[in-house]
Amino acid sequence: MLSIKDLKAEIEGKKILNGLSLEVKAGEVHAIMGPNGAGKSTLSSVLAGRAEYEVTSGSVTYEGKNLLDMSPEDRAREGLFLAFQYPIEIPGVSTTNFLKTAVNEKRKYLGLDPMEATDFLKMMREKMDYVEMDKSLISRSLNEGFSGGEKKRNEVFQMAMLEPKLCIMDETDSGLDIDALRLVSNGVNKLRNKDNAFLVITHYQRLLDYIVPDFVHVLYKGRIVKSGDKELAKELEVKGYDWIKQEVEANS
Amino acid sequence: MSDTQEVDIIDQVVSQEYKYGFSTDIEMETAPMGLSEDIVRFISSKKNEPEWMLEWRLKAYRYWLTLEEPNWQNFDLKPINYQDIIYYAAPKEKIKLDSLDQVDPELLKTFEKLGISLSEQKRLSGVAVDAVFDSVSIATTFKDQLYEKGVIFCAISEALHEHPELVKKYIGSVVPYTDNYFSALNAAVFSDGSFVYIPKGVRCPMELSTYFRINAENTGQFERTLIIADDNSYVSYLEGCTAPMRDENQLHAAVVELIAMEKAEIKYSTVQNWYPGDKDGKGGIYNFVTKRGSCEGAHSKISWTQVETGSAITWKYPSCILKGDYSTGEFFSVAVTNNRQIADTGTKMIHIGKHTKSRIVSKGISAGKSHNSYRGLVKVNKRAENARNHTQCDSMLIGDRSGAHTFPYIEINNKTAQVEHEASTSKIGEDQIFYCNQRGIGTEEAVGLIVNGFCKEVLNQLPMEFAVEAQKLLAVSLEGSVG
Ligand SMILES: Nc1ncnc2c1ncn2[C@@H]1O[C@H](COP(=O)(O)OP(=O)(O)O)[C@@H](O)[C@H]1O
Ligand SMILES: [Mg+2]
Numbered sequence: 001m002l003s004i005k006d007l008k009a010e011i012e013g014k015k016i017l018n019g020l021s022l023e024v025k026a027g028e029v030h031a032i033m034g035p036n037g038a039g040k041s042t043l044s045s046v047l048a049g050r051a052e053y054e055v056t057s058g059s060v061t062y063e064g065k066n067l068l069d070m071s072p073e074d075r076a077r078e079g080l081f082l083a084f085q086y087p088i089e090i091p092g093v094s095t096t097n098f099l100k101t102a103v104n105e106k107r108k109y110l111g112l113d114p115m116e117a118t119d120f121l122k123m124m125r126e127k128m129d130y131v132e133m134d135k136s137l138i139s140r141s142l143n144e145g146f147s148g149g150e151k152k153r154n155e156v157f158q159m160a161m162l163e164p165k166l167c168i169m170d171e172t173d174s175g176l177d178i179d180a181l182r183l184v185s186n187g188v189n190k191l192r193n194k195d196n197a198f199l200v201i202t203h204y205q206r207l208l209d210y211i212v213p214d215f216v217h218v219l220y221k222g223r224i225v226k227s228g229d230k231e232l233a234k235e236l237e238v239k240g241y242d243w244i245k246q247e248v249e250a251n252s
Numbered sequence: 253m254s255d256t257q258e259v260d261i262i263d264q265v266v267s268q269e270y271k272y273g274f275s276t277d278i279e280m281e282t283a284p285m286g287l288s289e290d291i292v293r294f295i296s297s298k299k300n301e302p303e304w305m306l307e308w309r310l311k312a313y314r315y316w317l318t319l320e321e322p323n324w325q326n327f328d329l330k331p332i333n334y335q336d337i338i339y340y341a342a343p344k345e346k347i348k349l350d351s352l353d354q355v356d357p358e359l360l361k362t363f364e365k366l367g368i369s370l371s372e373q374k375r376l377s378g379v380a381v382d383a384v385f386d387s388v389s390i391a392t393t394f395k396d397q398l399y400e401k402g403v404i405f406c407a408i409s410e411a412l413h414e415h416p417e418l419v420k421k422y423i424g425s426v427v428p429y430t431d432n433y434f435s436a437l438n439a440a441v442f443s444d445g446s447f448v449y450i451p452k453g454v455r456c457p458m459e460l461s462t463y464f465r466i467n468a469e470n471t472g473q474f475e476r477t478l479i480i481a482d483d484n485s486y487v488s489y490l491e492g493c494t495a496p497m498r499d500e501n502q503l504h505a506a507v508v509e510l511i512a513m514e515k516a517e518i519k520y521s522t523v524q525n526w527y528p529g530d531k532d533g534k535g536g537i538y539n540f541v542t543k544r545g546s547c548e549g550a551h552s553k554i555s556w557t558q559v560e561t562g563s564a565i566t567w568k569y570p571s572c573i574l575k576g577d578y579s580t581g582e583f584f585s586v587a588v589t590n591n592r593q594i595a596d597t598g599t600k601m602i603h604i605g606k607h608t609k610s611r612i613v614s615k616g617i618s619a620g621k622s623h624n625s626y627r628g629l630v631k632v633n634k635r636a637e638n639a640r641n642h643t644q645c646d647s648m649l650i651g652d653r654s655g656a657h658t659f660p661y662i663e664i665n666n667k668t669a670q671v672e673h674e675a676s677t678s679k680i681g682e683d684q685i686f687y688c689n690q691r692g693i694g695t696e697e698a699v700g701l702i703v704n705g706f707c708k709e710v711l712n713q714l715p716m717e718f719a720v721e722a723q724k725l726l727a728v729s730l731e732g733s734v735g
Contacts, residue, residue, distance in 0.1 A: 048690050072689035081690075088687040092705025101701060102691040109692070141705070158691065 001026050001197050002067075002166055007058035008222075009046050016042045018222035019058070024166070027194040031208055031233060032201045034219035035241045040201045041085055043219070044170045047199075048082040049075050062166065076102075077109040079165035083155035083172050087143050095138040095154060096124065099161050106162065127160040131187035149180035156187040167191070168199045173207040185210030205237035218244055271728070273497035273527060276362045276467050280386070283340035285470065289313060292440050295340050295387075299409045299443070302416060312429035312439030319433045325567065326657065327594045327623060330501075332538070337503060339441045341386040341468035359390055362465065379459040379490075380405055384475060386468050387443035394458065403487075404449040405460050408476055411447035418449055422480055426509040426546045426573070434505040435542045438474045442507070445475035450485040450516070459715050464493035464504075466526070466537070472503040479509070481516035483549065488519040488715055494562070495527040499535045501564055506541045514549030514576065519557070521714050522570075523722050526562035528729070531620070533592030536564025543570035547579035550605070555582040557713040559722045560595060561729040569627065571600035574608035574636075581610040584710040586722075588703070588729050589622030589654070598628035598659075603639035603669070612643040615707045617726075618654035619733035625657040632669040639666065645675040648706050650699070650733045678706075700727025 002024040009017040016039045024030055034040055046053050047060065049072035060067040067075060090098065104114040115123075128138070131153045143151050152172050159167055169188070173181055188211050192198065200211055208216070208230060216233045218226040220241070225248050226232065236244075283294050292313050296306040321332070343356055363383055380394035382405065389407030398405050404415060411419050429439035446462040466473045481487050495502065504526060510518050520543075529536025539562075545554035556570040572581025583599035601610035610630065618624040624647065632639045647656035660673055680702055688698030704711065704723050711719055 048686075050686055071694075072686065073692050073694045076690050076692035084687065084690075088681070088683050090684055090687070090702055090705055092708040093701055098688075098691070098701070101697065102688075102693055105694065105697065106692045162691065 001063060003061040005059045007046070007060060008056045009042060009053050010056055011042070011053050016053075016222050017046065020219070020223055022217065022224060024197050024199065026165075026197055028215065029192065029198040029200060029211065029213045031213035031216045031230075032199060032219050033203065033216060033233060033236060035245075036203070038219045039222040040219055041170055042222075044082055044168045044199070044201060047075075047168060048072060048080065073105070074109070076162075077106045079163075081159050081162055081164035081167050083152075083159055083167070083169040085170040085174070087151040087155055089144045090142040091144050093142050094140060095142050095157075098142050099124070099158060102158075102162060123161065127157060130160045130190050131156050131183050133157045148175040149177065152176060152184055153180065153187075156184050160187065160191055165196050166199070167196065168201070170201045171203060172200075173202055173204065181207065182210065205233045208233045220244060220248055272494035272525065274365070275496035276358060278356065278358050278467075279344040280341050280468055281344050282338050282342075282468065282471070285338050286335040287337070287339060287441070291339050295441055295443055298340060298342075299412065301412055304420065305412060308424070308429075309440050312436050313441075315429060316433070316436035316440055319436060322433055325596055326625060327565065327596060329565070332503060334437075336470070338468065338471040339474070340443055341471045342388040342443075343385060343390070359385060362467070363390075363463065379461055382407060382446045382460075382462040384444055384446075384462060384464045386466060386471060386473065389444045389446070398456075398458070401454055401457060402451040403454060403456055404447065406447055408445045408447040408478060409443075411478075415447070415449070418480065419447065419478065422478055422509065422511055423476075424509075426511060426544050427507050427542050432542060434540045435507050438476060438505050438507045438542070442474045442476040445477045445506070447477075448479040448487060448489065450481045450487045452482040453484045454482075455485065456487040459488050459490060461490040461492065464491065466493075466495035466502060466504065469498060470500065470502075472505065474504075475506045477506070477508040479518060479520070480511045481513060481518050483514045483516060485513075486517045488521070490521040490523070490715060490718055492523045492525065492718075494525050495537055497527050497530075497535065501529075501536060501538050503538045503540065504563075508541070508543040508570075510545030510554055512545065512547050512549065512552035512554050512579075515551045516549060517553040517555075518545060519555045520545070520570070521718065522556075522558040522560070523714075523718060523725065524558065524560045524562050524566065525725060528562045528591070528593050529564040531591045533564065536593070537562065539563035539566045539568065541568040543568060544573065545571070545581070546573045547576050547581060547605075547608075549579070550576040551578045552576050553580040553582070555584070555713065556599065557584040557710065558586070558597075559710070559714070559725065560585070560587040560597060561725050563595075564593060566593075566595040566597055569598050569600055571602070572610065573602045573604065574610065575604045576608075577605040578607045579605055580608070583610075583612045583614070584713045585614045586617070586707045586710045586726070587615070587624055588617045588726060589619065589624045590729055590733050591620040591622060593620075593622040595623070596625045596627055598626045600629040600631070601641060603630075603632040603636040603641070606635070606637040607639070608636055609640045610642075612641070612645075613709055614643075614645045615710055616645075616647045616656055617650065617703055617706065617730070618647070618656050619650035619730055621653045623655045623657070625659060627659040627661075629661040629663070630671055631663040632666050632671070634665045636666050637668050639669045639671075641669075641671045643671075643673045645673070646706070647675075647677045648680060648703070649677065650680045650730065696727065696731055699730050699733060703727070703730060
């Protein structure tokens, strides 16, 4: 589904991704872990197409297409979804209205008619259950005045509504209490199937108890320096990142 | 943003045209260019007006001659040569027809193209329309049905003949010709506009609306609208307007007067989409309008709602004089400026009666190299016990080459008054746009969505039939503003 080869990217002349490679197949869940400043958010931004980041070399193929050639909105319409580390507020625009626009823009791109209002509402109700999204929340301005947990739940709710193929979750667990973490994870687990894939970016092993990954990668200084299965996450939990840093320094 | 994307957006902007920029080729009867007493007489005689009307026009004209163009605004205004304007232009053949069958098909087509259907079958149900083309009213729909309820809705030139006592009593009563430079000019040369009278106790059964179209070259449009809502009545009125794309600036100097008697309510909405000029600021309409309503009776209410997206320069302050005790004035405004457009708009709320209330919500959006100012006065007179005002002024900037300014003036002469003012300025964020993009919403759509969210409070005030149109208009006027 996704093939990243030797990706290098920088922002304002600062090199952040330094030759990152990763293969993701449909049905897989990949966890990406790493210390602060390793480049995890940068990777998600580059995949989503944020213009500030300049890709200086390497390639990204998504569903057989050159992802880097596509506009951010087309990437989204082709099924790439990013759950933001810091979701954005849009005053005066309700989550409902926002999602109706998003769903219909995607449909337009796929050559489909806009969704009937009743079908849309039915879908909303169904998907709200995934993360126990409150009715009153979705009629309020998007993310405005939402608590940290509500914002993250809203991200997963939007993910459910847009039915993406590749879901990138950037520290969706940060700032969540244990109950919210369970809600969000349950939502994600319901969305998992053999046709989609997840890139779960996290700082802590905790989330991976709920969303069990097939692969765990450690990102450090803009490269994947170690890969393994879920046991690697547990090891990191116990030992921290220092031993990895030392390993990397020793090899370079 | 990559180079290819940037080129795409520039392409779009350049190729995108003002949707209503076409002109109609039709034989016109026009007054000779320029302004003089003879022209004033010419217009009056074209309309077959009673003597008193001509006298009033002439007084206004002579007064205007003594005035100088105002210069207190904070934008540059090239001096207007008033001798280079044609003050009267009307499609030939007709003055006023009994039936739409007799209207020139070319004109019907023009309005059709503007989305205003005058033909019986396709009319927007629930909305009566008066269509004004250059200096004359072409047709008014649903007139008879309204008249059955006692509602008078017709061209003001027609009202002068059919209901002279009402016109004579109220014209100039809220905006006297001595009010300002452009109101004096308008009184001298106005050629048409709408007249509305709602009798006591009647709730007008449909939305009334006037559609103004400037078509002829080198002409100015000077219409006059007069709306009287008698005791316990209600009316909702909407005006819309467009003009062809031309390289010269054209002057539109209208006067609107509203009178609300005891417990009457007038809702006046404007969707202003005059040609704004091109992206370098060439051409476009000068929209210099005096709009004022008087809450004459106790418990009366006047609400102004405006969505201003067009015109090279918009300069207007729809105001309320709150004379009746417990009367209410409201002003809800969205002003969008892009490219080189200028808007200097706001309101005046004059509290005279006791327990009067006013509310001001102004949303200014500036993009390109445009300038957008809110200018408003809240005045509480000595005897206006317990007056209340709440003002909220929000500005949104798109890009970093536009300007937003706020000039709130407050004059309080009664210590029981409670006046509150809130203001904010925000910038449309790249983060917001990217967030939308990431959900599959393109940049133009995203700007439309964000701006519509910002203006929601005002757009909610518009009659249903027009709210959707207005939303689209906002998005269209900002096309190409982010890139
Ligand atoms: N807009 C920016 N301008 C300059 N440096 C940035 C910017 N965004 C991120 N960085 C830097 O890039 C590095 C990687 O950041 P990020 O991808 O956010 O890391 P992570 O998500 O792994 O914590 C950090 O050193 C950060 O300071
Ligand atoms: Mg991060």
